[in-house]
Amino acid sequence: MLSSSDSIQVINVNQQRTLKALFAVPTRANVRFSEVAALIVALGGEVREGAGSRVAFELKGKPVYLQRPHPGHEAKRYQVEEVREFLRSLEIQP
Secondary structure, three states: OEEOOOOEEOOOHHHHHHHHHHOOOOOOOOOEHHHHHHHHHHOOOEEEEOOOOEEEEEEOOEEEEEEOOOOOOEOOHHHHHHHHHHHHHOOOOO
C-alpha cells in the first residue's frame, strides 16, 4: 500500500517495484518509461501524448512534461529524478 496525504492507494507488485526504483539512490537508468506511465495511471493520474515524443503526466492536477526516450525504452536518469521530485511534491513515496 502507498500512503498519500489524502487517500490510500493500492498498487500491484510491479508498480511497487517501479516506485522503489524511482526513489533508489543512486538514480537508476534502467526504469522503463512505460512502467512509469503505468504507475502514474495506477495512482489515479493521466498520461497524455503530445507533439512528437512529448508526454505529459498529470496527477492531482499537477503536470510534469517529459520526452519519451528513443531509441531505447528506459527513462534517462534526469527523467527518473524529475518524476521522483514530482511524486515527492505530491507527498507520494514508497
